[in-house]
Amino acid sequence: MKPLSVAVVGAESTGKSWLTQALAGVLRARGQAVHTVDEVLRQWCDRAGRTPQRHEQMAIAEQQAQAAQPTGQPAPDTWLLSDTTPLMTAVYSQLLFDDESLYPMALAHQALYDITLVTGLDLPWVADGLQRDGPQVRGPVDTLVRQALERSGMAYRVVYGHGPGRLNNALLALGLAGEDASAQHIREQGQFAINQGRSVWQCNDCSDPDCEHLLFTRLLKQRSIP
Template sequence: MSRVQRIAILGAESTGKSWLTQALSSVIRARGHAVCTVDEVLRGWCAREGRTPHPHEQMGIAIEQARAVEQAPPVWVVADTTPLMTAVYSHMLFGDDSLYPMALAHQALYDSTLVTGIDLPWVADGLQRDGPHVRGPVDTLVRQALERAGIAYRVVYGQGHQRLNNALLALGLPSEDAAAWALREQSQYAINQGRTVWQCNECSDPDCEHKLFTGLLAKRSG
């Protein structure tokens, strides 16, 4: 690894963005580099407010997400979503495409953009939700926005170790040794008593990103 990079992880719900963000950060850190992991602002916002944001609140969330990256120290930065995801959801849910200029201007600041593929299984959790069919339209909107702006991106497929290694290769980084990966997996599994691979804030459940957002949206519209 020759120089620090800003890496953006984008993608539809239930495609493991948070897991990949944490996995990449862990590998880069284990290789001796300082890493700043930027969490998804929307998730914290919904947890704090107990609801999903209204249309007029979308821009504030996008700005906060951008600020978290732009104010990060000069180290490796791995961002779990960017303002572009806020723009896509604002467009899809509210028919408002006004966030795209700001979001795409910010997206151009990243050295690499990864889009998580929709190949992971949809895991039902008992909550009312739209279902796996929503992932296709979101994935399409993300790719269309990036292509309109001329921003290069790579799509990452696979599960677990394979998905991580595909992401590393897409970034031009050496793949992860399977033994080192297995050791980290076992350590996190023991910490969380077998419930998931990662701790809650590093969840590997592909549906966890969607759970809060869709559940709150269902309550608001119900």
């Protein structure tokens, strides 16, 4: 299958970062080259120690778009997986500041992706400092994301499920085979190795409390009990 450029968007605490990284892990395990794009807003808030004001939104959206342009010349068979896009900045600008001026730029960028995955609201909301306002904004944000995509005639697929089920649903949405029991076991062993300190965890503050990182951390603790 030809590599795709994939945008992962959705309301806060719906597992965008986890899903992006999980998809990247599966694709790499299958021998595919992958370029992932992190969320610029998270980095911005960490540096500034606050959330952005209205006049700062466009610059953040532009930085997010620029981050999706890999440095150098990527291989032609490289997958692009973007953890959020300028569309999310535009949505929050409308929701928080009643400012819809970012939509033309954001939607023009969104149209560059082969497929858009929208993360569903079936995961529990989890606090994350400055990054998240509260569970009450998830519904309105989800609505605004879908409305923006539908107004522009952009197809999207909503991904539901928890943990491996959510990952498999995303793989199927991309036209890929889900993980069978053997492949899932190999990936889970890799995650278990992470918790033993042999490599660095890369979940980017996963919003799924039932994710494999927590599950295998608990398993490791249980095994250490005599």
